[in-house]
Amino acid sequence: AQKVTQAQTEISVVEKEDVTLDCVYETRDTTYYLFWYKQPPSGELVFLIRRNSFDEQNEISGRYSWNFQKSTSSFNFTITASQVVDSAVYFCALTLSGGYNKLIFGAGTRLAVHP
Amino acid sequence: GAGVSQTPSNKVTEKGKYVELRCDPISGHTALYWYRQSLGQGPEFLIYFQGTGAADDSGLPNDRFFAVRPEGSVSTLKIQRTERGDSAVYLCASSPTSGSYNEQFFGPGTRLTVL
Numbered sequence: 001a002q003k004v005t006q007a008q009t010e011i012s013v014v015e016k017e018d019v020t021l022d023c024v025y026e027t028r029d030t031t032y033y034l035f036w037y038k039q040p041p042s043g044e045l046v047f048l049i050r051r052n053s054f055d056e057q058n059e060i061s062g063r064y065s066w067n068f069q070k071s072t073s074s075f076n077f078t079i080t081a082s083q084v085v086d087s088a089v090y091f092c093a094l095t096l097s098g099g100y101n102k103l104i105f106g107a108g109t110r111l112a113v114h115p
Numbered sequence: 116g117a118g119v120s121q122t123p124s125n126k127v128t129e130k131g132k133y134v135e136l137r138c139d140p141i142s143g144h145t146a147l148y149w150y151r152q153s154l155g156q157g158p159e160f161l162i163y164f165q166g167t168g169a170a171d172d173s174g175l176p177n178d179r180f181f182a183v184r185p186e187g188s189v190s191t192l193k194i195q196r197t198e199r200g201d202s203a204v205y206l207c208a209s210s211p212t213s214g215s216y217n218e219q220f221f222g223p224g225t226r227l228t229v230l
Contacts, residue, residue, distance in 0.1 A: 105159070
């Protein structure tokens, strides 16, 4: 069975702090995709990043960076110099390769960035 | 261009009533997904359409739930004899094709409250 665990339910930081959101996944498949989505207060999920299981290169996009480690089945997300606009619920998700994109989401981490 | 839209944005109904939730995907997107998000949880997969056909309805909780997509565009999720436990946000997402690597574009959701 596939499962995604986001152990941090809520994180509260002060603006400009760095923050890391943890994601641990379980699957027996060797080929899969991992995603991060952001859900702001408006409710609409916004795609942030996708990685496939064969690409363990870390990725940086502006203040966002992702660390994918197959050895620990983790796909962690770091926001550098956090801003109030980063306040949202962040979801990590897994899908198996082949066929369609049936996302398996974690429970989410609510991030509150205070001025 | 227009994103995924869902109507109504909010629906309040009484236990035992029938409800229909509508999803308008992004034009040209062949893959359409329904998810259900309970309070404090990540979205859970309900059903996937490729074109007009429901390719995977394994996430529908029971036979009170049914969904259609007759012309391969708009989809309607139908819930019969609603129960209080059906209260949740119902999310619709679409993607250009069905591939598991595809980003899904989510709508704002319909918040269903069963009294």
